[in-house]
Amino acid sequence: xxLDFTPQFDGFFRNETFRDDFTYRNSPQNIxxxxxxxxxxxxxxxxxxxxxxxxxxxxxxxxxxxxxxxYVSEMIDxxxxxxxxPLRCQSxxxxxxxxxxxxxxxxxxxxxDYPQWFSLEKDGNRWRWINRPMGIDQTFTFLDESTLPxxxxxxxxxxxxxxFSLQDERDGTLxxxxxxxxxxxxxxxxxxxxxxxxxxxxxxxxAHEMGVFDRALKFLLKLQHGAPVRRYNWxxxxxxxxxxxxxxxxxxxxxxxxxxxxxxxxxxHLRVELQGLFRLPRSNAIAFSIRCYLAKFEELVTxxxxxxxxxxxxxxxxxxxxxxxxxxxxxxxxxxxxxxYDDGKPTxxxxxxxxxx
Amino acid sequence: xxxxxxxxxxxxxxxxxxxxxxxxxFVTRDGSPMPAFSGGSHTVVEMDDHGTRRLNPYSIxxxxxxxxxxxxxxxxxxxGRGGSLYLHNHVTPGMxxxxxxxxxxxxxxxxxxxxxxxxxxxxxTPFLSQIAQLSHHGGRFELHYSARSRAxxxxxxxxxxxxxxxxxxxxxxEDQRIDxxxxxxxxxxxxxxxxxxxxxxxxxxxxxxxxxxxPEPALHHEEFLAPPVGDAFTVQLAATGxxxxxxxxxxxxxxxxxxxxxxxxxxxxxACGQCETRVIACDGTIQHNDHWLTDEDRAEGxxxxxxxxxFAGKHLSIDR
Ligand code: FES
Numbered sequence: 001x002x003l004d005f006t007p008q009f010d011g012f013f014r015n016e017t018f019r020d021d022f023t024y025r026n027s028p029q030n031i032x033x034x035x036x037x038x039x040x041x042x043x044x045x046x047x048x049x050x051x052x053x054x055x056x057x058x059x060x061x062x063x064x065x066x067x068x069x070x071y072v073s074e075m076i077d078x079x080x081x082x083x084x085x086p087l088r089c090q091s092x093x094x095x096x097x098x099x100x101x102x103x104x105x106x107x108x109x110x111x112x113d114y115p116q117w118f119s120l121e122k123d124g125n126r127w128r129w130i131n132r133p134m135g136i137d138q139t140f141t142f143l144d145e146s147t148l149p150x151x152x153x154x155x156x157x158x159x160x161x162x163x164f165s166l167q168d169e170r171d172g173t174l175x176x177x178x179x180x181x182x183x184x185x186x187x188x189x190x191x192x193x194x195x196x197x198x199x200x201x202x203x204x205x206x207a208h209e210m211g212v213f214d215r216a217l218k219f220l221l222k223l224q225h226g227a228p229v230r231r232y233n234w235x236x237x238x239x240x241x242x243x244x245x246x247x248x249x250x251x252x253x254x255x256x257x258x259x260x261x262x263x264x265x266x267x268x269h270l271r272v273e274l275q276g277l278f279r280l281p282r283s284n285a286i287a288f289s290i291r292c293y294l295a296k297f298e299e300l301v302t303x304x305x306x307x308x309x310x311x312x313x314x315x316x317x318x319x320x321x322x323x324x325x326x327x328x329x330x331x332x333x334x335x336x337x338x339x340x341y342d343d344g345k346p347t348x349x350x351x352x353x354x355x356x357x
Numbered sequence: 358x359x360x361x362x363x364x365x366x367x368x369x370x371x372x373x374x375x376x377x378x379x380x381x382x383f384v385t386r387d388g389s390p391m392p393a394f395s396g397g398s399h400t401v402v403e404m405d406d407h408g409t410r411r412l413n414p415y416s417i418x419x420x421x422x423x424x425x426x427x428x429x430x431x432x433x434x435x436x437g438r439g440g441s442l443y444l445h446n447h448v449t450p451g452m453x454x455x456x457x458x459x460x461x462x463x464x465x466x467x468x469x470x471x472x473x474x475x476x477x478x479x480x481x482t483p484f485l486s487q488i489a490q491l492s493h494h495g496g497r498f499e500l501h502y503s504a505r506s507r508a509x510x511x512x513x514x515x516x517x518x519x520x521x522x523x524x525x526x527x528x529x530x531e532d533q534r535i536d537x538x539x540x541x542x543x544x545x546x547x548x549x550x551x552x553x554x555x556x557x558x559x560x561x562x563x564x565x566x567x568x569x570x571x572p573e574p575a576l577h578h579e580e581f582l583a584p585p586v587g588d589a590f591t592v593q594l595a596a597t598g599x600x601x602x603x604x605x606x607x608x609x610x611x612x613x614x615x616x617x618x619x620x621x622x623x624x625x626x627x628a629c630g631q632c633e634t635r636v637i638a639c640d641g642t643i644q645h646n647d648h649w650l651t652d653e654d655r656a657e658g659x660x661x662x663x664x665x666x667x668f669a670g671k672h673l674s675i676d677r
Contacts, residue, residue: 094467097494101393170466171574222623222631225392226362226458281393282421284464 003149003158005075006135013072013133019080024240026299030069032353034300035060035272035293037232039351041312043321049219052228052276056352060274063113064228065106065160066291072133074161074183077242081182082158091153091166091178098166098178099153100143101280102287106156131159153178162274162291169284174220177285183242183292223286225279233273233290236327236334240269240294259330264337265298268330270310297337303353307341314338363403364391368452369426374511378479379445380430382419383456390424394459396487397579400427401457401625406443409607410615413440414581414626416482416553417459418512420489427456430511432479437583438606462629463553463579465490470547472498475535475562477554478505481512483579484553488520501535503527503558537562541569553579581626584608585646587667593674594618595637609663613677620663620677627665634661634675641670 009015016023026034055061060068081088091099107129111120121128125142136159140147148155157164157180166178173196223229238255259267276289301307314322315335322328348354370382385391394417404411415429434441448454463483465472472491474484481502491498500520504510506528516524527533541550550571552562559578566576586606593600594613603612610632613620623631627647636643636659645655647662654660661668661675 097467104393168467169464170468218630222621222629224362224458224460224623225394281459282395283467284395284398284461 003079003136003155005131007072007076008133008135009072010133012069014069016070016073018073018077018240018242022239022241024070024073024294026295027069028302031295031299031302033059033068034295035232035274036270036300036303036306036351037234037272038309038313040349041309041347042316043313044318049216049229049231049277052230052278059352060291060293061230064109064276065113065162065289066274067110067114067117067133067161071161074242075134075159078158078182088182089154089157089180091151095153095166095168095178095283095285096145096151098168098280098283098285098287099151099156101282101285102164102166102278103152103156104142105278105280105287106160134159154180162289164290165288166280167286167288169221169286172221173217174286183290220277220286223277223279225281228276228278230274230276233275235271235273235325236330237269237271237294238267238330240296242292242294256326256329259333261333261337264333265301266296268297268334268337269294270297270300297334301338301341304341305347305354307338308343308345309347311335311338311342362458364400364456364458366391366427366454366456368448368450368454371448371450374430375509377432377509378430378511379433380418380428381444381448382426382428383454384426386453391427392458393424394421394427394486395461395464396421396490397463397465397483398459398461398486399463399483399581399624400429400459402429402444403455403457404440404443404448406439406447409439410611411438411440411443412611412622412625413583414624416463416486416579418482418485421486422489422493427459430479430482434583438586440583460623462624463551463577465496465551466549466575466577468547469549469575470497470545471549472496473540473544473548473550474498474500475550475552475554475558476500476502477558478503478509479511480552480554480558480579482553484551485512485516487551488516492519498523499540500524501527501540503529503533503535503554506530537565538569541566541571549575549577551577551579556580579628580648581624581628582646582648582665583626584611584665585644585667587644588669590668590670590673592668593638593672594677595674596676603667608665609661609667613663618677622664625664627662630662632662632664634663634677635659636661636673636675638672638674639668639670640672641668643668643673 018024060066107120110118117132119130127142128139130137145151163181163183165176167174168177175196238259272293274291278287280287300310319328322331365386366383367386368381369384372380374380399414399416401412401414415431417427418430419428431441431444433445465487476484484500488498500523510526513526527535550566552559559580563576563578589602589605591602597618599616601612601616603609610620610622621631623629627649630649639658643661644667646665649662650660
């Protein structure tokens, strides 16, 4: 069996690509709801977690799982990545129950938050799931794997924007024992699966010295069902590539040499990862969602506050951090291009665009 | 907020199980399903005990697949601080209460080939939900359950009827003892051991298993300490500038909360580590009652676990 779906673009969802001709872009409305990650003019790595409670209406925080205009195209891109490399989705055998937990969480959230697109009907363990944007109508038995075309984890993450991993809690730490990783910045599931918390974070510079991971782990171990948390991470990507995994570096690595002052605004993207952490009820595992938002520099500077701030952040960032995030070689050129959008005026605190802009 | 998400519930049923134990069933107030949970979880029950706010952890013993309600069993403690007495004497069907979302500090390792369980007395409760969960998923287990007498062996009938070959009962009054070395020697590779009961039993089981060469990651135990009663003492809360007095039947954590200061916690029983607080100044003796801090931590005297630990002396100042 496989997941046959018939995309329905219906005027809201964009039909676009994240590869080859790169037709990905944000509509003007979508730019203003971009998950801009800088709440001030300077940046320092921090764990910065906060409760994942419903946020400002219209923002990416409004719902538990944000569905935006890129949904259908992202799911098509995911299916392409998996067709080439099925190992981008793996789940160790003891994680099946956690997969059902995640499936239930996502189906219930989406049916509640987006009734125009998703519906879930339950008759005991007999469930009917309708995903209109993807043209899916599936009846199955909850907790019975044989009634779905894939395991529960793969089934639901083929229909949900963002990468996911499932962490099993054992021996006082967390083990990444399942993952759907098709849109990661420089991150390899095949390499990380089965690792514990400190092992998979080992490459972050400066952070170990600050003890942030010990504190983060302690925080995660007390993560409670019903009280999810979120945080941001960000980097820069040349072209709107979702898939920048180490395995495909030969296909995208050379793009880092392409930006010039002429094409910078169009080609350079701020890539924001909105990370969510959920304690799962039946399995006691922790689901980690990594939702990727991409915006072109030329889109971001249409919000004057963000143009000023992005220039200051990129200009002042510690070179080790720029190197870790993979944009040190283009940093000066980025600063030069962005400087045209910074008139030196003060910026207001917080992420949101200013209302009068 | 520091205790996490809360569930407003109604008491649906109170059952006298034996001379010492009562069972309480909680359901949602609006009739919606309770959140799913995993076997071995506990919930923290909030009580307003005639003006004293108590929050006590109890293992959820009901079947995780039953989303219509949660059940806990509470053993009456006539000399303790009163949480169990409040539940026994004042909680009746129909009452509205608040409990925490389930938290699991005693989860089943889902990779285990087999689960070997040792329960002592009321320590049976987490195993009841774990066994229910394992029964749905076909997991292998073996339970050794000891109680003082037949009359006090709560849920033994139910367990032996459902799993006659897997449940073994022992009674102190009849001088029956668990033949631990033999049981430990007869387990397949990949077995995980779980023990919950009185401290002496936990130590005996873990020490024997370690001596027999069991790997540490395969050993699991749970022991919630009730905050001990002690003399009143005074503490300065340096971060908020308050000075509080902890009453004899109150924990330091409860006194901090009563002063309107938000403090982190999870188990309230000295086991999870979340309430750890830095000691800023100490002229006297900290009575460490937790089993979270290491011996080195205690020797350094820089940390205290306010959920169970107390103080005697001239002056204590902590970072809260
Ligand atoms: S709250 Fe768990 S150790 Fe104090």
